[in-house]
Amino acid sequence: MSGSHRAVSPNTHNRRRRAINRVVIAITYLFAALTTVPLLAILFYLLVRGASSLSFGFLVHAPKPAGETGGGMGNALVGSVILLVIAALVGLPVGVGAGLRLAERPRTTLSNTVRFLADVLNGLPSIVMGIFAWQLLVRPMHHFSALAGGIALGVMMIPMVARTTEEMLRLVPVSLREAALALGYTRWRTSITVVLRTATGGIVTGALVAIARVAGETAPLLFTAFGNQFWSLSLARPIAALPLQIFNYAIAPYDDWNAQAWAGAIVLLAFVFVISVAARVATRRRHDSAD
Amino acid sequence: MNNRSGADRAYAVFTTASAAVIPIVVGLVFIALAIAGWPALRQFGTSFITSSAWDPVAGQFGAAPAIYGTLVSSALALLIAGPLALGVALFLVEFAPGWLREPVAFAVELLAAIPSVVYGLWGIFVLVPLLRRYVMPFLADTLHLGNTPLFSGPAYVTSMLAAALILAIMILPYISAVSREVLRAVPRSQREAALALGATRWEMIRDAVLPYARSGLVGGLMLGLGRALGETMAVTMVIGNQHQISASLFAPGYTMASLIANEFSEATTPLHVASLMAVGLLLLVTTFIVNAGARWLVWQTGRSRA
Numbered sequence: 001m002s003g004s005h006r007a008v009s010p011n012t013h014n015r016r017r018r019a020i021n022r023v024v025i026a027i028t029y030l031f032a033a034l035t036t037v038p039l040l041a042i043l044f045y046l047l048v049r050g051a052s053s054l055s056f057g058f059l060v061h062a063p064k065p066a067g068e069t070g071g072g073m074g075n076a077l078v079g080s081v082i083l084l085v086i087a088a089l090v091g092l093p094v095g096v097g098a099g100l101r102l103a104e105r106p107r108t109t110l111s112n113t114v115r116f117l118a119d120v121l122n123g124l125p126s127i128v129m130g131i132f133a134w135q136l137l138v139r140p141m142h143h144f145s146a147l148a149g150g151i152a153l154g155v156m157m158i159p160m161v162a163r164t165t166e167e168m169l170r171l172v173p174v175s176l177r178e179a180a181l182a183l184g185y186t187r188w189r190t191s192i193t194v195v196l197r198t199a200t201g202g203i204v205t206g207a208l209v210a211i212a213r214v215a216g217e218t219a220p221l222l223f224t225a226f227g228n229q230f231w232s233l234s235l236a237r238p239i240a241a242l243p244l245q246i247f248n249y250a251i252a253p254y255d256d257w258n259a260q261a262w263a264g265a266i267v268l269l270a271f272v273f274v275i276s277v278a279a280r281v282a283t284r285r286r287h288d289s290a291d
Numbered sequence: 292m293n294n295r296s297g298a299d300r301a302y303a304v305f306t307t308a309s310a311a312v313i314p315i316v317v318g319l320v321f322i323a324l325a326i327a328g329w330p331a332l333r334q335f336g337t338s339f340i341t342s343s344a345w346d347p348v349a350g351q352f353g354a355a356p357a358i359y360g361t362l363v364s365s366a367l368a369l370l371i372a373g374p375l376a377l378g379v380a381l382f383l384v385e386f387a388p389g390w391l392r393e394p395v396a397f398a399v400e401l402l403a404a405i406p407s408v409v410y411g412l413w414g415i416f417v418l419v420p421l422l423r424r425y426v427m428p429f430l431a432d433t434l435h436l437g438n439t440p441l442f443s444g445p446a447y448v449t450s451m452l453a454a455a456l457i458l459a460i461m462i463l464p465y466i467s468a469v470s471r472e473v474l475r476a477v478p479r480s481q482r483e484a485a486l487a488l489g490a491t492r493w494e495m496i497r498d499a500v501l502p503y504a505r506s507g508l509v510g511g512l513m514l515g516l517g518r519a520l521g522e523t524m525a526v527t528m529v530i531g532n533q534h535q536i537s538a539s540l541f542a543p544g545y546t547m548a549s550l551i552a553n554e555f556s557e558a559t560t561p562l563h564v565a566s567l568m569a570v571g572l573l574l575l576v577t578t579f580i581v582n583a584g585a586r587w588l589v590w591q592t593g594r595s596r597a
Contacts, residue, residue, distance in 0.1 A: 021491035025386050031378030032387070035467075036398045038460045042405060042413050049416065097309025104306070114310045116586060117317050123514060123582035124575065125521020127548045128320065131555065131571045135323045159313055188302030216406025219523040219548070223555050243408045247524060250412045258416070265409045276404045280397075 046269065050262030058263055063229050063245070069256055073264050075231045079146070079240035080215065082233065083225060086150025087214055091157025092207055098158065099165025099203075100191060106170075115166075118159035129156055130220040138224055146232075146239035149225025153214040160213065164206025168199040205279045212275035216268060218243035242268050320575060328569030331562060339569060345534040347558070352566035356534045358573070360544035364451055364526065365519035367540070368458035373512050376463045380470035385496060396471075403464035411528030414457045419529055422446075422453055427541055440538040449531030452540040457529055458519045466515035473507030473592050474500065507592030513585035521578050523548040547574045 057072055064071030098118070102111050133152035138144055172195050180190040196203070214220075218241075221227070226238040227248060242264055249261035331352060332339060342353025383396055427446035431437035477500050485499035486492075501508070531543020532553050547570050558564045 017491050017494065021493040024493040024496075028378045028382035028386050031375050032382040032391075032395050035375060035379050035402070035463060036395065039398050039402050039405075041417065042409070045413060045417050046409075094309045094312050097306045098313060101306035101310040110307070110310060114313050116583075118313050119586045120579060120582045121313060121317055123517045123521075123578065123585075124320070125523065125548055125578055127521065127523040127551050128324070128571050128575050128578075131327075131551060131568060132320045132323055134555075135327050135568070136319070155316055158316070162310070162313065186296055187299045189298075191302065212404065216404075216408065218406070218408045219552060222552055226556075243406060243524075246412060247408050247528075250408070250415060251528060261412055262416075265412050268406060269409055272404050272406060273401065276401070280400070 046262060046266050049259065050264075050266040053259040053263035054266055058260070059267070062231050062240075063260075066252075066254060066257070071260075073240075073242060073245050073260065073267070075228065076240040076242045076245040076264070077267070079225070079228065079232070080242040082146055082235075082239060083150045083153060083221070083241055084211055084215055086147065086235070087153035087157055088207070088211060090151055090154025091161055091210065091214075095158045095161025095207075095210070096165050096196075096203065098162035099169060100196070102162065102166040103169035103195075104191065106166075115163070118162050121159040122163075125219070126156065126217050127219040127222075130223050133220060134223040143236075144224060144226035144238040145236050146225055147235045149221045149239065149241065150235075152220040152224045153217060156214050156217070156220065157210045160210040161207055164209070165199075165203050168202030168206060169195060171202065172198045201282060205282045208275050208279045212272045212279070215275075216243055216272055218247050321572075324568055324572040324575055328565055328572040331565040331569040332572075334562070335566075339566070340573075343534065343536060347554075347560065347563045350560065350562055352562065354547065354550070354566070354570050354573070356536050357545045357547045357550040357570060359536045360451065360454075360530065361520055361546040361548070361574075364454045364458055364530070364544070364546055365516055367451075367455035368462055368519045369512060369516050371455065371459035372463040372466055372515060375459075376466035376511075376515070377470055377508065379463075379467045380474055381496065383467075383471055384474040385492065385500075399464045399467055402460070403468065407461070407522060407524040408528075410457055410461055411525035414453060414525055414529040418457060419448060419450075419453050422450070422456070423448065427452070431541075441540055444537070444539045444541050446541050447531060447543050449529050449543050450541050451530065451537075451544045454526045454530040454544070454546070455540070457525050458522055461522060461525060462515035462518045465518055466511050469511030469514055469589060470504075470508055473504045473511060473589065476507070476592055477503045504592060506588045510585045510588030510590075510592070513581050513588065517578050517581040517585060520581065521548055521574060523552050527552045547571075 055072075057070065058074075059072060059077065060074040061070070061072035062075040063073070098114065102115060105111055129152055133148055133155070137148035137151060141148070176198060177190055177195055180194040181187070185194070221241050221244050225241050225244065227244040228238045228240040230240075232239050246261045246264040246268065249257040249264065252258065252261075335342070335352060339352065339354055340358060341355055342351075343355045344351045344353045345356070346352075379395070379399060383392055383399075387395060423446045427442075427450075430442045431446075436442040481499045481503055482495055485495035490498060526546050527549035530546060530549055532545055532549060533543040534545055535542070537544065551567050551571055551574075554563070555567050558567055
């Protein structure tokens with residue numbers, strides 16, 4: 001490479017190298033700045049378009065029929081909470097259990113396979129999980145239900161929770177486990193009361209991140225929870241969810257509904273961001289030294 | 292070791308069974324979609340992939356426009372987001388001053404946390420009007436690209452271009468997060484050797500860091516591609532949902548994911564449902580291959596560190 005520059009004096013050559021270096025650095029600064037533009041633009045428009053529709057009534061009322069003004073997404077908020085509770089009940093025990101297994105016997109064929117498939121499952125399209133849940137749960141039961149939606153979200157949580165749990169458990173010093181076993185603790189008590197308990201903070205963080213991620217999911221709910229314009233607490237019936245309601249109101253031809261979609265998006269994003277930020281703060285404190 | 296109590300055995304069974312759930316789910320997804328989509332694949336054979344005729348009333352189903360739209364929108368998104376994400380990752384790992392690193396990393400992370408439906412909402416009401424009023428006329432008239440097939444025709448409200456742009460924004464944080472991890476995994480000695488030989492920072496990156504990280508970076512790009520291929524809500528909201536193959540990026544289109552999202556709840560005939568399931572199966576197989584390849588590549592790079 002540098003051979004071609006032999007005719008040029010060494011000084012000019014070095015000056016050019018430094019110039020290229022500066023240009024590249026400047027480009028990465030530019031790219032970093034460009035990346036923050038969409039984030040700021042989204043947050044800005046959310047506040048501008050949605051804030052005016054955000055009110056106490058919006059948070060506690062069910063939608064009004066098209067044409068009538070007012071109404072809100074209260075039922076969708078409650079619906080989302082119910083769906084997330086079901087999802088957590090499905091996803092957390094299985095995810096943590098799988099994480100325990102991955103951390104305790106990390107080099108077995110099963111663990112390697114599970115780890116790999118967990119990562120792949122994490123990347124599979126959520127719409128595919130939606131029609132999968134429809135085929136397995138909705139089709140045999142012949143109707144949409146909150147239960148099917150919650151399970152669909154819960155299954156999506158399993159690989160995420162499993163992987164973070166494993167990572168957190170691996171940070172627990174082996175000496176701790178050995179000390180407990182040496183004191184005569186059985187293996188399961190060692191795992192649950194010593195190892196798992198030491199890693200609880202990190203695992204809770206991971207669980208929160210997983211919940212925040214599925215909280216914004218719409219595609220898996222389209223054909224499972226389906227959505228509902230009315231209050232419903234029944235697990236066997238269609239139920240409203242915040243992301244679904246935002247979607248339906250966003251593509252509706254009414255200005256009032258569009259405005260409510262923006263307001264709903266503020267609520268959804270606030271929920272997701274608060275959890276993400278809390279999780280981030282907790283993890284950073286924990287791993288400052290490891291980084 | 293030999294005095295494993297019943298509780299110990301129950302614990303081992305529980306954790307192993309939990310771990311086994313993951314491969315079982317993956318297997319079940321394939322089996323369920325294959326069974327549900329089989330009637331359509333049997334009836335239409337290869338024409339399911341090659342035909343553009345999607346007519347639920349006549350019972351004709353060809354998914355070519357959706358497959359085409361998926362590939363084009365994802366490829367374009369990767370083309371836009373790839374260099375940007377790599378630049379941001381280099382910035383964060385190599386160049387950023389300490390006070391700027393955390394805020395930028397945080398902004399990228401927040402970008403990844405925004406739900407798809409919120410991107411779609413922003414896309415419909417902000418990005419799409421912006422494209423139609425400023426960007427499309429600029430590309431077609433000011434730059435005189437209107438005569439090329441890529442930028443020809445009227446500026447529709449919804450378009451392939453809008454879908455690709457929103458996808459690019461959405462996959463950028465994923466690619467940059469993986470790239471960042473991969474770049475961090477490059478040993479310090481590799482960098483110091485290059486610097487000691489008198490390389491500038493950029494020469495160090497070009498000659499010592501990027502070659503070492505290459506397979507991991509490609510893996511990160513593939514992970515982004517996998518996201519783009521399967522992304523549903525935001526794309527459904529801005530792509531226009533038209534069964535057509537148009538060379539112009541200004542024209543509306545369809546993707547496999549948006550086709551399912553859009554038609555599934557209205558599908559009445561068994562063949563229509565089966566066809567959508569078959570589209571889901573195609574999407575599953577594609578994203579599975581892309582993701583598996585990506586993970587393998589990323590692991591190759593990260594293994595020395597783990």
